[in-house]
Amino acid sequence: MRRPRQPNAPTPDPQPGGIAFQIGLGAERRPDHDAADSARRRRLAAEEKRLRIWARANRRLTDTLPGEDARGGEHTVEFDERTQRILRATRPETRLGYGLAYGSYLQGATPAEYLDRWAIHNLLFGDDVRIERVVAHAGELRVVTSQPFIRGRDATDAEIRAFMVQGGFDPIGPGAFHHRAYGVLADDLFPRNAKVSLGGVVLPIDPVMQRVTPEFADFLRDEFYPSLPAEWYAASRPAPVSPPEDSVRVSTTGMPHTEAMNTERRHSCLPDPSAALLSDRDVGALAGGFVCESAPRAPKLTGLKLELDADAARPMAGAAGACGLRERLHQPRISRLQALRQIAATIPLSDAAQAELEAMDDGGTNRKGCS
Numbered sequence: 001m002r003r004p005r006q007p008n009a010p011t012p013d014p015q016p017g018g019i020a021f022q023i024g025l026g027a028e029r030r031p032d033h034d035a036a037d038s039a040r041r042r043r044l045a046a047e048e049k050r051l052r053i054w055a056r057a058n059r060r061l062t063d064t065l066p067g068e069d070a071r072g073g074e075h076t077v078e079f080d081e082r083t084q085r086i087l088r089a090t091r092p093e094t095r096l097g098y099g100l101a102y103g104s105y106l107q108g109a110t111p112a113e114y115l116d117r118w119a120i121h122n123l124l125f126g127d128d129v130r131i132e133r134v135v136a137h138a139g140e141l142r143v144v145t146s147q148p149f150i151r152g153r154d155a156t157d158a159e160i161r162a163f164m165v166q167g168g169f170d171p172i173g174p175g176a177f178h179h180r181a182y183g184v185l186a187d188d189l190f191p192r193n194a195k196v197s198l199g200g201v202v203l204p205i206d207p208v209m210q211r212v213t214p215e216f217a218d219f220l221r222d223e224f225y226p227s228l229p230a231e232w233y234a235a236s237r238p239a240p241v242s243p244p245e246d247s248v249r250v251s252t253t254g255m256p257h258t259e260a261m262n263t264e265r266r267h268s269c270l271p272d273p274s275a276a277l278l279s280d281r282d283v284g285a286l287a288g289g290f291v292c293e294s295a296p297r298a299p300k301l302t303g304l305k306l307e308l309d310a311d312a313a314r315p316m317a318g319a320a321g322a323c324g325l326r327e328r329l330h331q332p333r334i335s336r337l338q339a340l341r342q343i344a345a346t347i348p349l350s351d352a353a354q355a356e357l358e359a360m361d362d363g364g365t366n367r368k369g370c371s
Contacts, residue, residue, distance in 0.1 A: 019131060020119055023050045024112025031183070031211045032113070033103040040106045044096055047111045048141055055134035062133050065089055066144060069353040070343050072206075074099040077347075079339040084331065085146040087132065090114070092140040100188070100208045102220065111143065113210070118145060120184060120209040124167075126324020127203075147205070148328040149339060154346070155194040155202050163202040164189070173225025178217040185212045185220070192346045201327045337361070 020028050024047060032040070055061035066087040067078040075088040090098050095108030099117065109117065118129045128148055135142040155163075161171060164186065169177035175190040189207040197203055212220075334342075340349065340357045349357060 018115075018119060019054065020112045020115035022054055023047050023115065024110070025050075028110070028112035028116040029211065031213050031216065033101070033210075033212060033216050035103065035105070037106045040096070040103065040108075040110070044110050051111045051134060051141060051143075052136070060131070060133045062135055063137055064133075065135050065137055065142065067352075068350045069340065070347045070349050072347050077343065079149060079336060079343065080146070081334075081336045081339070083146070084149050084333060086149050088145050088147065089135065090143045092142060097140065098143065101210050102185070102187070102212075102216075102224075109210075111141075114143065116211070117209045120211075121204070121207065124184070124209070125204045126326075126328065128328060148331065149334060150195040150197055150203055150205060150328060151331055151334045151338070151342070152195040152197040152203070154191040155196045156191060159196065159202055160189055160191070160194050160204075163194075163204075172217060172221035176220065176225060178212070178221070180214055180217070183211055183213070185210045185217060197327050198332065199327050201324065203324060203327060 027043070032043075035043075052061065066076070066089055068076045069078045070076070071091075074094060075090060077089075078087045079085075080087055096106070096110065098109045098111050098114035100107060101109035101113055101117075115131065118131075121127055122129055130146050132144045132146050135144060160175075164177040165171065167179075168181065169179045169186060172178045173187075175188055175193075177186045177189060178184070179186075185208075186204070187208040187210065189204060193206045194202060194204045337357065337360045340353055340360075343349065344354075344357065348354075
């Protein structure tokens with residue numbers, strides 16, 4: 001006998017185009033940075049209406065906000081020790097309420113652009129950002145996403161730059177990189193937004209990913225970003241070398257076959273823009289997220305995956321997705337105390353989280369003193 005569906009259980013995303021496509025109707029895949037203020041605000045209102053409809057239809061609409069361990073420029077954040085994930089809630093009082101997006105007249109992303117940003121991030125960097133719920137609070141909508149917590153140190157500017165250049169991105173400003181073939185801008189990619197995992201892999205955490213035209217990227221490089229030394233722009237891609245025997249080997253599907261990876265070889269997982277494209281089957285797997293063949297399968301999580309459709313995913317598919325996702329989903333567990341300490345090194349904690357951290361630190365000191 002078939003078990004009845006639980007009335008409060010969330011339903012999966014019914015369309016393969018992904019949540020961003022349902023809300024933006026495809027407009028999120030076209031750069032919109034030259035649209036006038038009034039046009040952007042009309043689009044924002046229409047997408048918020050569709051976002052609310054989608055959330056209600058998929059039982060993801062709630063009035064419950066996550067806690068607030070810290071507050072950044074775009075989100076409030078909370079560490080969930082049980083799931084080992086960071087919960088982010090958009091801040092409606094900043095820009096248009098859905099994070100940063102550069103424009104000629106108005107800076108701020110629409111809901112569909114915001115979700116598309118995370119879908120691109122997932123695909124390029126092998127992450128597992130998921131939409132958890134949409135919160136209707138004080139007459140405004142807030143999108144809550146989750147992301148695996150990465151235990152590691154901040155990447156250096158040099159490590160980030162080498163990682164992005166190896167992946168086909170050109171540096172165009174401080175913390176800003178442009179991939180001309182993909183038409184993607186990665187911005188705000190400073191050490192606070194990238195970690196080097198315990199396995200030695202550079203993992204971008206919270207860059208702003210935006211679709212832009214080549215002309216707009218050139219404008220940002222020439223007119224918007226502060227001037228940089230000539231050697232920054234003259235970064236040449238590393239010449240190919242014969243990998244060590246124990247380095248990551250990439251199959252025709254772009255999936256690494258070994259677990260061996262250290263700091264010196266962390267760039268070997270990056271996609272080669274000139275490599276052969278993946279098959280439709282492999283692209284579909286990558287768009288939905290996968291792990292390395294040699295790694296155990298990741299646990300099933302509650303959030304909905306943010307997907308790109310196969311056509312959009314095709315040029316971006318590569319080994320970075322497999323290696324990055326493997327590294328992110330198989331982190332050693334971290335305690336709330338350790339997580340709060342790491343968060344505090346990046347952004348200020350809320351008063352409540354700071355008091356909690358100090359209490360846990362004092363408790364640990366007292367226990368040591370009694371032993």
